[in-house]
Amino acid sequence: xxxLLVTTAAALFAATAGLALATSAGxxxxxxxxFCVWQDSDFGGQRANxxxxxxxxxxxxxxxxxxxxxHGISGPGIKDHVKVxxxxxxxxxxxxxxxxxxxxxxxxxxxDRGDSHIWxxxx
Numbered sequence: 001x002x003x004l005l006v007t008t009a010a011a012l013f014a015a016t017a018g019l020a021l022a023t024s025a026g027x028x029x030x031x032x033x034x035f036c037v038w039q040d041s042d043f044g045g046q047r048a049n050x051x052x053x054x055x056x057x058x059x060x061x062x063x064x065x066x067x068x069x070x071h072g073i074s075g076p077g078i079k080d081h082v083k084v085x086x087x088x089x090x091x092x093x094x095x096x097x098x099x100x101x102x103x104x105x106x107x108x109x110x111x112d113r114g115d116s117h118i119w120x121x122x123x
Contacts, residue, residue: 028069028103035082035098035117038067041106053118056088065114067105070098072119079119086113097123 028043030036039045039061048061056062065084074080080100086092096110097120104110 028067028071028105030069030071030103032071033073034071035119036069036071037061037065037084037114039064041066041111043067043069043103043105050117055090055116057115057117062115063112066111067103068096068098068107068110069103070100072100074100079121081120081122082117083120083123084110084114084117086115088115090116090118099123 028036028038030047030049034049034051036047036049037057038047044067046060048058068082068084070080070082072078072080072082082098083090084095084097086095092115095113096104096107098104
């Protein structure tokens with residue numbers, strides 16, 4: 001009985017360790033409190049990150065955004081959602097909106113369209 005319990009515990013540990021590795025491998029590397037954008041899908045290529053609004057993204061990331069992560073801080077009265085727009089100074093249409101903690105490895109409708117963003121209370 002003791003041997004069965006040890007074997008079962010070892011198998012359970014191995015299964016959960018594999019799941020933990022799979023989950024963390026897909027997570028985007030983005031500093032806490034920041035909104036991050038990558039040039040390539042699945043959080044690849046160069047990354048830009050901001051803790052506040054930006055009305056005119058730098059030329060190297062403008063219209064080359066392919067993945068996004070919102071690692072902003074949440075709390076009562078805090079703007080914790082991020083809205084990305086297709087033109088500078090939040091002009092044009094919104095391409096994507098991310099809730100707190102949301103990571104998007106690729107979105108065909110938003111791909112290569114971002115030029116500016118704001119932090120907001122919701123989408």
